Amino acid sequence: MKNKAGHLLSILIVLAFLIITGGKLSGQQRVNISAGAGYPELLNIGVRFQIEQSQLGMSIGTWPSSDKWLFDWKNIVSLSGDYYYHFGGSSDFSDLRPWYGRIGLNFMKIIFENEQNTLLSSYFRVGRDFYFNRVSGFSLDAGVSFCIINEPGITPVLPAPGFGFFYRF
Numbered sequence: 001m002k003n004k005a006g007h008l009l010s011i012l013i014v015l016a017f018l019i020i021t022g023g024k025l026s027g028q029q030r031v032n033i034s035a036g037a038g039y040p041e042l043l044n045i046g047v048r049f050q051i052e053q054s055q056l057g058m059s060i061g062t063w064p065s066s067d068k069w070l071f072d073w074k075n076i077v078s079l080s081g082d083y084y085y086h087f088g089g090s091s092d093f094s095d096l097r098p099w100y101g102r103i104g105l106n107f108m109k110i111i112f113e114n115e116q117n118t119l120l121s122s123y124f125r126v127g128r129d130f131y132f133n134r135v136s137g138f139s140l141d142a143g144v145s146f147c148i149i150n151e152p153g154i155t156p157v158l159p160a161p162g163f164g165f166f167y168r169f
Contacts (some may be wrong), residue, residue, distance in 0.1 A: 034059070036164020040106040040121050040145055042078045048166070053097060055084040057104075075111040080104055086129075093131035094168075100127055102141055110152060120149035123160040135168045 032048040032055070046059025061078040081104060088099035101124075108119040127141020145160040 031169045032057075032166040033169075034139070034164045034166040036139070036162060038141075038162025038164070039158065039160055040078060040108055040119070040123065041080045041162060042076065042108075044078065044080070044164075046080070046164075048082075048084070050096065053086045055082075055086070055096075055100075057082040057084065073110050073112050076108065078106060078108045080106045089128075091129075091131055093134045093137070094129070096129065098129045098131075100129070100141075101125070102127060102143070106145075117151040118149055119147065119152060119154070121145045121147045121158075125160055125162065127162070129166075136166065138165045139163060 030050045032050070034046045034048065034057075035044070036046075036059075037043050041059050042061035042063040044059040044061030046057055048055045048057035057080075059078075059080045059082075061080070063076050065073055065075070082102055083104070084100045084102050086097040086100045089097050091098050104123050104125075106119075106121050106123065108121070110117045110119065123143055123145040125141040125143030127139055129137055129139050131137035140163045141161070143160045145158045147154065147156045147158075150156060
């Protein structure tokens with residue numbers, strides 16, 4: 001099962017790279033960098049590439065460990081790939097519509113003292129971008145996450161909230 005997850009993640013990363021680099025990425029204000037928090041991305045940094053009213057995004061995240069927690073881990077890493085479709089409203093600061101639907105795939109590796117667990121999940125969200133000005137703002141979204149590979153044995157369906165700040169180039 002662990003080997004399948006590793007191969008699937010490798011394929012997804014290669015596909016995301018090919019899609020992103022093959023798209024129309026020219027022009028100003030088509031790339032966003034972001035920092036945020038959510039489930040399953042955890043505390044994350046990422047990048048989004050705009051293609052008309054769509055965006056493709058990738059992020060990497062982690063969550064701090066604490067000896068005071070009941071289920072403590074040594075390390076936890078989250079890799080996510082997202083597709084956003086902006087569909088509603090308008091903004092004075094961007095050609096992107098502020099309301100969006102988001103679908104994503106997340107790979108999470110949790111390393112404990114004596115074992116490692118893998119979690120692969122898909123999530124569906126609806127959210128909105130709020131702009132401070134033409135180059136910055138924040139996103140707020142919520143939805144549901146479904147476990148595909150669930151070695152830790154957590155609940156197979158979980159809420160998937162998220163928020164983040166972004167800067168557009």
